[in-house]
Amino acid sequence: MIADPRLFLTSLYEAAVEAADPLSRIRDLLPPPPVGGRVVVVGAGKGAAQMARSLESLWSGPLTGVVVTPYGYECETQCIEVIGAAHPVPDQAGLDAAERLKAAVSNLSNQDLVIALICGGGSALLPAPPDGFALADEIALNEQLLVSGAPISAMNGVRKHFSTIKGGRLAALTKARVVSFVVSDIPGDDPALVSSGPTIPNLGSYHDAAEIIARYRLKLPQRMLDFIGSDAARAPNPADAHFAGHSHHLVSSARISLEAAAASARASGVTPVVLSDCIEGEAKDVGRVHAAIAHEVALHNSPFIRPCVLLSGGETTVTLRSKGGKGGRNGEFALSLALAIDNLDVFALAADTDGIDGSGDNAGAFSDGTSVARFIAKHVNGHAKLSANDSYAAFAAINDLFVCGPTGVNVNDFRAILVR
Incomplete structure (x- = not known):
């Protein structure tokens, strides 16, 4: 059992960046x-x-x-x-x-x-x-x-x-x-x-x-x-x-980085599943699809057996619906995922391997099965923030931004979802 999911997910990100x-x-x-x-x-x-x-x-x-x-x-x-x-x-x-x-x-x-x-x-x-x-x-x-x-x-x-x-x-x-x-x-x-x-x-x-x-x-x-x-x-x-x-x-490439992250997960006793290194599409939609897979694993041990970590790469996109929001594609993915994994024993990190997501100072964000409850405690409407392309403010409110600074490499998105 992974005692500190965030530390584990961060170690996978670091392995991916090092391999790049x-x-x-x-x-x-x-x-x-x-x-x-x-x-x-x-x-x-x-x-x-x-x-x-x-x-x-x-x-x-x-x-x-x-x-x-x-x-x-x-x-x-x-x-x-x-x-x-x-x-x-x-x-x-x-x-x-x-x-x-x-x-x-x-x-x-x-x-x-x-x-x-x-x-x-x-x-x-x-x-x-x-x-x-x-x-x-x-x-x-x-x-x-x-x-x-x-x-x-x-x-x-x-x-x-x-x-x-x-x-x-x-x-x-x-x-x-x-x-x-x-x-x-x-x-x-x-x-x-x-x-x-x-x-x-x-x-x-x-x-x-x-x-x-x-x-x-x-x-x-x-x-x-x-x-x-x-x-x-x-x-x-x-x-x-x-x-x-x-x-x-x-x-x-993203494939090389994901394979390195998979090896790191395996060394920690967690089964890695590389979904794809070339996922594209709207970040919020890709987030919901990943959440559906995690939901199936968490509740039914299918199609993968817990504990496992779902890994994926590629480059999603964000179609702006609001000019006032702040946040990149990884933050948008993480927010969409958070809203769909409420109360599940699931933890995720979505981050850009170059260390900067969009125009913010963060690489991406963490999300988990408690994110929604913590949004509510901070009077943050997660669905409204997603509609406003304002993932940065949502995750900043609950201290879940992932900040590491420029890494000097760039093989696009890195996503890791731990299902315990």
Whole structure:
């Protein structure tokens, strides 16, 4: 029997985050140094600075380069410059960083090597609007996408067609060979969609982008719609000669992290059940489905035997119904789950592996079978808070926010539900 469920769930989260550190995988996959050429490092994402520091510790020769990461995610490096920029809404620093990355690779020869360090978050960190458009246009596009309820793969499918750096365009600027190391935050782990694939193209077309815009009813200016529907928005094709000799490696993913959490649970005497590493959908709906499974286990020992811990990953979405609420997708999941597991011997943690859920200071939240009673004691209407997308305030009232700070990795959502 687990005496301290929160400590147990936190240990699973820590195991998942530790497994997402790409250091060991990068070590095994490093390319040989180019003969007579230079090595230039570029990168973007929530863990890009930590990946750069890891690469420096592994590489024996000279390195130069630049990576961009969200403000607060920076770390000290020796020779690779780290630039901070805004996330999830782009800013001027990100625009300048995108130009720096393009300049870093554009004058290289076929004797040189580019090492690209790509992880989730780079789409917002690398604003590079097409000719004739401005940063404000890319900000408007990002704001529409963030409130649309579209999954990350769909959002990045649009972003890469409104950019001069995404969709493989950064790699297309150089004559050097490009080796990309990718930490996936995309359900399904398509490396070409992580950070909208600055160095890895995919087969998605601008027709697909137009369909996504229509499906999620994005309210974009006609001028932007006209561009995305034109040949000018066409992203490079993977078969393009620019990409001959390039390679990429998936060095971390939600699956790897969940397997590490499962091993940790097993070592504690609790049977782990990995439901999926690529769950998408509305966070509140996914919360109710997880609650239904936990309910079945708690009351009927089916389809799994207690004690067990249900593990899942992926990236849920939140369609905003209120402008006054605060909280990310993991908080919304946890609140929806809490309302559905009232009085059950069930404990849960939902948290983003990057350490920040939405725009708050928390990674997510704990919830359990006593959450509803504690909401009531604090005069918090949990259902009203869920309707207002205000999970942060609900969990803050009962001291159930999970705060750990930026982790330097990003393989998206981590959910663990202990049924005792």
